[in-house]
Every structure is written in C-alpha cells, then in structure tokens.
Amino acid sequence: MNPLTNLEQILAALGKEYRSMDAPVSLKVSLIEKTYRLRKERLPNYRWLWISGLSFTALVACIVAITSRYADRPGQPVLPSILNAQTTPSITMPQAPQPATSTSTQKAASQRVKAAITKHKQATDKTQPQDFLALPSSEGLPTPTAASLVRLRIRTASLQQYGLNASPPTAPETVLAEFVVGEDGLPRAIRIVR
Amino acid sequence: MFELLRRTATHPSDAKLAQAVGNGDGEAMAELYRRHGALIYRFTLRMSQNAAIAEEITHEVFLALLRQSERFDPQRAALSTWLCSIARRQLWKHFERNERFVSIESFDEPFDMPSAEPDPAEWLTRKEAIAAVREGVDHLSLPLKEVIILCELEEMTYEQAAQILAIPLGTVRSRLSRAKARLALLLAGVPACAEKEKSTL
Numbered sequence: 001m002n003p004l005t006n007l008e009q010i011l012a013a014l015g016k017e018y019r020s021m022d023a024p025v026s027l028k029v030s031l032i033e034k035t036y037r038l039r040k041e042r043l044p045n046y047r048w049l050w051i052s053g054l055s056f057t058a059l060v061a062c063i064v065a066i067t068s069r070y071a072d073r074p075g076q077p078v079l080p081s082i083l084n085a086q087t088t089p090s091i092t093m094p095q096a097p098q099p100a101t102s103t104s105t106q107k108a109a110s111q112r113v114k115a116a117i118t119k120h121k122q123a124t125d126k127t128q129p130q131d132f133l134a135l136p137s138s139e140g141l142p143t144p145t146a147a148s149l150v151r152l153r154i155r156t157a158s159l160q161q162y163g164l165n166a167s168p169p170t171a172p173e174t175v176l177a178e179f180v181v182g183e184d185g186l187p188r189a190i191r192i193v194r
Numbered sequence: 195m196f197e198l199l200r201r202t203a204t205h206p207s208d209a210k211l212a213q214a215v216g217n218g219d220g221e222a223m224a225e226l227y228r229r230h231g232a233l234i235y236r237f238t239l240r241m242s243q244n245a246a247i248a249e250e251i252t253h254e255v256f257l258a259l260l261r262q263s264e265r266f267d268p269q270r271a272a273l274s275t276w277l278c279s280i281a282r283r284q285l286w287k288h289f290e291r292n293e294r295f296v297s298i299e300s301f302d303e304p305f306d307m308p309s310a311e312p313d314p315a316e317w318l319t320r321k322e323a324i325a326a327v328r329e330g331v332d333h334l335s336l337p338l339k340e341v342i343i344l345c346e347l348e349e350m351t352y353e354q355a356a357q358i359l360a361i362p363l364g365t366v367r368s369r370l371s372r373a374k375a376r377l378a379l380l381l382a383g384v385p386a387c388a389e390k391e392k393s394t395l
Contacts, residue, residue, distance in 0.1 A: 039218025
C-alpha cells in the first residue's frame with residue numbers, strides 16, 4: 001500500500017481522536033467571571049455619562065430661566081422714554097419758588113432732567129401734539145423699575161394737585177389723560193389725550 | 195421559514211455573541227467558549243505539548259476577545275479563524291521567549307525517526323503506526339506542524355489555514371506536502387506496515 005494513502009488514514013484516525021478533546025471547564029468559569037467583572041468596571045462610566053447629561057440639562061434650564069426673566073414681558077407697560085432718561089420733568093410747572101429745603105444736589109438733578117427733556121424733545125417727532133410730561137409732584141421720587149399706563153378722564157381743576165398749571169378760562173371742564181404710574185402707585189408722568 | 199427564525203433566535207451568530215461579550219455578557223462568553231474553546235485549546239496543546247501553556251494561551255485568547263471584541267470583523271474572517279490567529283501569535287511569542295523557535299530554514303534538516311525501535315517489521319502494527327505518526331507530528335518543525343494540525347487534524351480548509359497563519363495559499367499547500375512527505379517516511383520502507391494494512395482492509 002502506498003505510504004501516503006496509509007498516512008491519510010492514520011491522520012484521519014488521529015484527527016478523530018484529536019477532535020474529541022474538550023477545553024477545560026475551569027477556564028470557562030474564570031472567563032465568565034471576568035466578563036461580568038468587566039461589566040461592573042464599565043458601569044461607573046455610564047453613571048458619569050448620566051451625571052454629565054443631567055448637569056448639562058440643568059445648565060440649559062438655568063440659562064433659559066435667566067433669559068426669560070430679563071426678556072420683555074408682554075402685558076406689562078414699557079417705561080416711556082422720558083422715564084428711562086431718569087427724569088422728573090415739569091414743563092408747565094408754575095413759576096413757584098423752589099422750596100427752601102432744596103439742596104444743590106437737587107438743583108443739579110433738576111438741571112440734568114431739563115437737559116434730558118430737551119434732548120428727548122428734539123429726538124421725538126415734533127408733529128406729535130402732546131408727549132408725556134413729568135409731573136412736578138413726582139420730583140424726588142425714585143425712578144420706577146416698572147410702570148403702568150392708566151387712562152382716565154379727569155377734571156381740569158384736579159390737575160393742580162399734580163403741580164400742573166391749567167388756565168381756567170380756556171381749559172375744558174374735563175380732559176382725557178394718561179398717567180404713568182410707578183410700582184409704588186404714585187404717578188410719574190401725564191399726557192393729555194383730549 | 196419559522197424554523198430558520200427560531201434557530202436564529204436561539205443560536206445567535208458568533209458576531210452577535212462577540213459584541214455581547216464586549217458589553218460584559220457572561221452568557222455570551224460561555225456560549226463562545228463552548229463553540230470555539232476546544233479548538234483553541236487543542237491547537238495550543240498540540241503545538242506546545244504542555245497542558246499548562248495551552249490553558250494559559252487559551253485564557254489569553256478569550257481575554258483578548260473580551261477586551262478587543264470590536265476589532266473582530268465578521269466580514270473578513272470567521273470568529274474561529276480570528277481566535278486561532280490570536281492563539282498562534284501568542285504561541286509564537288511564547289516560543290520566542292523560551293527559545294524554542296524553529297526557523298523555516300531548518301525544514302530540510304534530516305528527520306529523526308521518533309522511535310528507537312531496532313526492527314521496523316516489529317515496530318508497526320496499526321495502533322503503533324498511529325502512535326508513531328502522532329509522535330512524528332510532535333517532532334515536526336513548528337511551521338509544518340501548525341499546517342498539519344489545522345488542515346489534517348482540525349480539517350480546516352486551505353483558505354482558513356492561510357488566514358490563520360497569515361501566509362499565501364500556495365505556501366500552505368507546499369508546507370502540507372512537505373509535512374506529509376516527512377510523516378510518510380515513517381511508514382515507507384516498512385513492508386510489515388503495508389502487509390498488515392492489507393489484512394485489516
């Protein structure tokens with residue numbers, strides 16, 4: 001018989017015997033244990049992922065909250081520009097003498113206010129019949145951070161209580177006026193509508 | 195159709211199991227070890243002829259699967275081929291460390307008969323012939339031995355062996371041919387063997 005043919009048969013028999021051999025079970029147990037240990041080692045990574053995700057979400061929420069707080073709020077009146085200029089104007093203020101208690105600081109403030117009003121008047125449309133006038137009675141009050149616009153019909157004579165000088169012979173008995181009222185409830189400016 | 199779906203569900207592919215192992219699935223590791231552990235162990239045992247080394251390398255191969263499962267590409271090779279190539283690399287590293295490296299240039303060195311039996315006629319019964327070939331395989335040079343183990347004992351295709359050994363297909367064929375020729379020397383010129391084979395057949 002050809003030795004190579006014989007060899008093929010012997011190799012086939014050897015292979016059969018060889019392939020009946022199994023791997024040791026002890027290795028299997030060790031590998032399974034190490035696989036589960038790997039999963040445990042990787043768990044903290046997932047935890048950090050969650051923590052960083054939550055932190056990012058919280059940061060975005062904070063930014064949105066802060067932005068919405070400082071954004072313009074619909075439904076609330078926007079301060080007229082005359083008030084934004086930190087003025088307490090008195091255009092038709094009677095020529096009453098300044099109170100004795102007024103200090104040099106108040107005078108300086110008054111001058112600044114007048115300058116601001118002049119500047120504002122130049123800037124605004126001159127065709128506009130009537131603009132807001134700062135009430136003399138509001139002089140010395142703090143500048144409001146928020147204000148409301150109140151429209152009402154008022155007796156002309158009542159304007160005097162706000163420090164305005166109405167001419168009794170020519171003025172109508174009542175006028176439609178808009179008041180800018182600060183958050184403290186005190187009027188700051190007036191505009192005669194009709 | 196339903197049988198195919200059921201089999202797919204109950205027998206996930208090697209690629210899916212390898213992916214699950216990477217995610218820390220112990221059951222997947224157990225299943226892959228059941229499928230391929232024996233192949234790796236047998237190959238390393240036959241090559242090293244040392245059970246402790248075979249166990250150590252088999253362990254390292256599956257740990258490599260655990261740590262680098264994402265490097266396995268099912269499009270390029272079967273998992274068994276990939277694992278075997280890792281095992282081979284580990285083996286050769288081990289041989290180099292222990293200076294058991296046998297160079298390819300030593301192929302044509304004279305081949306010693308594995309047995310010191312004086313009379314070949316008495317030497318070979320079929321059982322003894324198997325034992326002689328087994329011993330002959332153990333005494334082959336490492337490059338020839340790994341080809342014989344993969345192609346003959348594990349019955350892998352030449353293509354699979356070429357992938358594992360990272361050599362061309364032609365080299366696999368030529369090495370296998372040389373290995374068989376050397377093993378055949380054990381049986382050639384021994385009439386008793388042929389006569390006894392005839393009687394058994």
